[in-house]
Amino acid sequence: MTAEHPSQDHLISVLVRDEPRVLTRITELFGRRGYNIKSLSVGATEAPGVSRMTFVVGGSKGIVEQAIRQVEKLHDIIKVIDHGLEKFVDRELVLVKVRITPETRVEVRQIAEDFRARIVDVGRHALTFEATGDEGKITAFIEQMRPFGIIETMRTGRVALTRGSNADIPSHVYHDGQTQALEPQAREQQAREVGNLF
Amino acid sequence: MTGFNGARALWATLAAHGVGTVFGYPGGAIMPVYDALTFHPEVRHILARHEQGAIHAAEGWAKATGQLGVVLATSGPGATNLVTGLADAMMDSIPLLAITGNVAQHLIGTDAFQEADITGITLPVTKHNYVVRSADALPGIIAEAIFIARSGRPGPVLVDIPKDVQLAAFGGMIPDPHARPAPLAPRADAVERALEVLRAARKPVLMVGGGSQDASADITALARAWQIPTITTLMGLGAFPASDPLWLGMPGMHGSVAANRAISEADVLLGIGLRFDDRVTGRVNGFAPNARIIHVDIDAAEIGKIVTAHLPVRGDAALTARALMDGATPLLSHEWRAQIEDWKGRNTPPRAWGAAYGVKAITDRLAPDDILSTDVGQHQMLAAQLARFEKPRRWLTSGGLGTMGFGFPAAIGAALTQPDVRSVVIAGDGGFQMTAQEFATLTKYDVRNVKIAIINNSFLGMVRQWQELFHERRYSEVYLGDSNPDFLKLADAYGIRGYRASNADELPGAIDAWLADPRSSLLEVVVPNEHGVFPMVPAGAALHEMIETEPQRQQEGATK
Numbered sequence: 001m002t003a004e005h006p007s008q009d010h011l012i013s014v015l016v017r018d019e020p021r022v023l024t025r026i027t028e029l030f031g032r033r034g035y036n037i038k039s040l041s042v043g044a045t046e047a048p049g050v051s052r053m054t055f056v057v058g059g060s061k062g063i064v065e066q067a068i069r070q071v072e073k074l075h076d077i078i079k080v081i082d083h084g085l086e087k088f089v090d091r092e093l094v095l096v097k098v099r100i101t102p103e104t105r106v107e108v109r110q111i112a113e114d115f116r117a118r119i120v121d122v123g124r125h126a127l128t129f130e131a132t133g134d135e136g137k138i139t140a141f142i143e144q145m146r147p148f149g150i151i152e153t154m155r156t157g158r159v160a161l162t163r164g165s166n167a168d169i170p171s172h173v174y175h176d177g178q179t180q181a182l183e184p185q186a187r188e189q190q191a192r193e194v195g196n197l198f
Numbered sequence: 199m200t201g202f203n204g205a206r207a208l209w210a211t212l213a214a215h216g217v218g219t220v221f222g223y224p225g226g227a228i229m230p231v232y233d234a235l236t237f238h239p240e241v242r243h244i245l246a247r248h249e250q251g252a253i254h255a256a257e258g259w260a261k262a263t264g265q266l267g268v269v270l271a272t273s274g275p276g277a278t279n280l281v282t283g284l285a286d287a288m289m290d291s292i293p294l295l296a297i298t299g300n301v302a303q304h305l306i307g308t309d310a311f312q313e314a315d316i317t318g319i320t321l322p323v324t325k326h327n328y329v330v331r332s333a334d335a336l337p338g339i340i341a342e343a344i345f346i347a348r349s350g351r352p353g354p355v356l357v358d359i360p361k362d363v364q365l366a367a368f369g370g371m372i373p374d375p376h377a378r379p380a381p382l383a384p385r386a387d388a389v390e391r392a393l394e395v396l397r398a399a400r401k402p403v404l405m406v407g408g409g410s411q412d413a414s415a416d417i418t419a420l421a422r423a424w425q426i427p428t429i430t431t432l433m434g435l436g437a438f439p440a441s442d443p444l445w446l447g448m449p450g451m452h453g454s455v456a457a458n459r460a461i462s463e464a465d466v467l468l469g470i471g472l473r474f475d476d477r478v479t480g481r482v483n484g485f486a487p488n489a490r491i492i493h494v495d496i497d498a499a500e501i502g503k504i505v506t507a508h509l510p511v512r513g514d515a516a517l518t519a520r521a522l523m524d525g526a527t528p529l530l531s532h533e534w535r536a537q538i539e540d541w542k543g544r545n546t547p548p549r550a551w552g553a554a555y556g557v558k559a560i561t562d563r564l565a566p567d568d569i570l571s572t573d574v575g576q577h578q579m580l581a582a583q584l585a586r587f588e589k590p591r592r593w594l595t596s597g598g599l600g601t602m603g604f605g606f607p608a609a610i611g612a613a614l615t616q617p618d619v620r621s622v623v624i625a626g627d628g629g630f631q632m633t634a635q636e637f638a639t640l641t642k643y644d645v646r647n648v649k650i651a652i653i654n655n656s657f658l659g660m661v662r663q664w665q666e667l668f669h670e671r672r673y674s675e676v677y678l679g680d681s682n683p684d685f686l687k688l689a690d691a692y693g694i695r696g697y698r699a700s701n702a703d704e705l706p707g708a709i710d711a712w713l714a715d716p717r718s719s720l721l722e723v724v725v726p727n728e729h730g731v732f733p734m735v736p737a738g739a740a741l742h743e744m745i746e747t748e749p750q751r752q753q754e755g756a757t758k
Binding site: 073 | 317
């Protein structure tokens with residue numbers, strides 16, 4: 001089943017109990033099966049004791065489906081959301097330190113303004129910008145800055161949320177959803193215990 | 199007298215959950231728990247001679263009963279000696295609770311004496327694991343761990359308890375056991391589609407795995423109602439009675455001709471409680487090439503993992519089998535029956551004297567209630583091919599991990615569950631020596647119902663068979679005959695009587711004496727070393743590319 005589908009990036013969010021080693025459990029699981037994690041962001045959620053992670057994982061559709069099902073089995077996992085199955089909003093934040101000279105200063109600032117990037121640090125030979133946006137915008141911004149001389153960058157990796165407009169659609173639906181009943185009831189039970197999330 | 203501390207709370211919790219027997223081995227970081235044991239006679243502790251023996255015994259206990267097995271070990275080396283057993287239990291879905299001591303919390307992470315990051319080490323081979331941070335939290339964690347180990351697809355859970363937590367005063371509550379979740383019923387629309395596919399089947403095959411052991415009655419009824427020829431995988435042996443004419447044997451690498459041919463020809467393959475191990479499927483894209491596959495499993499992650507299921511059904515094996523009884527009418531066509539019968543006639547009978555002969559003589563003497571455990575290798579595959587199981591939970595073998603040294607301690611664990619049931623081990627001379635020290639456990643507790651048979655061919659037989667077939671007979675480091683112990687003397691050293699047979703004439707008498715011995719006893723069957731196990735599907739080949747009988751052997755140079 002692996003050869004049929006081309007490799008592509010998959011955006012997955014995981015709600016987890018905020019316990020030690022939870023991140024290790026998930027990354028170990030991905031790593032063991034040879035799935036490379038391209039980006040990863042972790043942060044607290046609105047519910048106490050619940051963290052949210054967003055993974056970008058490369059691989060075929062089948063491989064990622066398998067990864068999701070394996071992750072869903074882990075005890076500390078409350079919910080896994082495959083954003084490929086629904087509409088979502090995603091953002092990434094980047095810090096870019098760009099070399100400037102008296103000649104380029106104005107142009108660099110102008111480009112940054114076009115990307116709605118903010119200056120967060122001003123040096124004699126460098127400006128540091130903060131930009132947020134989807135992956136494409138961030139990449140485009142970095143590419144625009146590259147000719148001036150990028151000293152260093154740090155990207156956070158993508159974060160994502162399901163759009164409110166279709167939040168009621170079950171997050172975990174198979175490609176042949178008709179015959180599948182894999183929304184694990186136990187997880188919902190757990191979610192209720194953790195903080196009435198769903 | 200000890201105050202009521204974390205260690206006492208542990209025993210009280212285990213007792214409250216109905217744990218009556220624990221296997222283990224003491225050490226520095228678990229001493230408070232062993233100290234507290236003296237105040238809790240309601241729990242029986244079985245002292246093994248190695249942590250690996252203890253955990254395989256706990257696995258044997260669990261496999262024979264379906265109940266939770268419990269094993270106790272100290273920190274560091276004690277804990278790491280459990281890793282093989284944990285991986286084994288993970289692969290074969292055995293409900294197991296492993297409790298390890300650890301150094302005091304302030305020493306964790308400092309490379310303290312006998313410290314190991316056991317929760318980190320066992321992350322990939324446990325269903326879940328915990329470090330307990332306070333005595334008061336301990337009973338709740340144990341309750342949750344037991345729940346996880348037994349629910350859904352069972353598996354091992356490890357609870358690591360630092361020494362200071364064991365010693366801390368306990369002021370909490372001992373919780374009642376969690377109720378087990380109701381078995382997951384399959385979705386009605388999935389069942390309906392499965393029934394449609396079944397009704398249209400012309401050459402159906404039912405394939406039953408280890409997840410079906412407790413669904414045996416329903417699965418047997420299902421197979422008989424639809425008249426579907428039925429295959430039991432290595433882990434599923436006993437889930438369908440071998441005496442039923444519908445039974446085709448075991449599939450896969452050393453499966454029967456009938457089972458493998460039937461899979462290759464089938465137009466519908468209904469798999470229940472199995473995970474399509476590579477030893478079962480052979481080359482995946484050659485597996486059941488003509489079949490619509492209906493895959494029933496409790497574990498969503500198993501569906502589509504290896505073999506693409508045309509019709510996935512997530513649900514409890516027994517409930518799904520019952521649901522699939524709806525409107526059952528016999529499917530078995532005359533042509534399919536004739537084809538199956540032809541294949542069934544093609545199994546080669548055991549040759550004159552050899553490992554197969556010995557294994558057959560032993561398995562022929564088994565009663566339906568006898569438990570049979572094995573190690574891993576040629577004797578295991580021969581036992582799986584030749585034994586005839588009528589009941590579930592009578593067959594204990596390390597299927598997924600293929601763990602040498604599993605059989606003997608597992609048989610001890612099983613023997614302790616039912617003292618009036620015979621617990622027979624068939625082992626090889628290689629694997630047996632990995633846990634041979636557990637003779638001491640038999641003696642210490644005067645366990646009388648373990649019957650050990652060593653099929654001694656002086657080789658690591660299965661490796662040797664592969665070297666013969668695929669490495670041009672370069673028998674690299676597989677000869678044991680020059681250094682094997684005298685197994686009878688070894689048994690005698692522990693006070694266990696032994697019997698030996700070196701040819702077909704001696705065997706019946708030796709088996710009689712071995713089984714008639716009122717105590718646990720050993721039978722050594724000395725066999726020639728050159729025999730292989732056939733049929734065989736070479737690794738990477740498809741099932742229909744099976745080698746049905748042993749290739750013609752060259753006359754010279756076939757021994758050491």
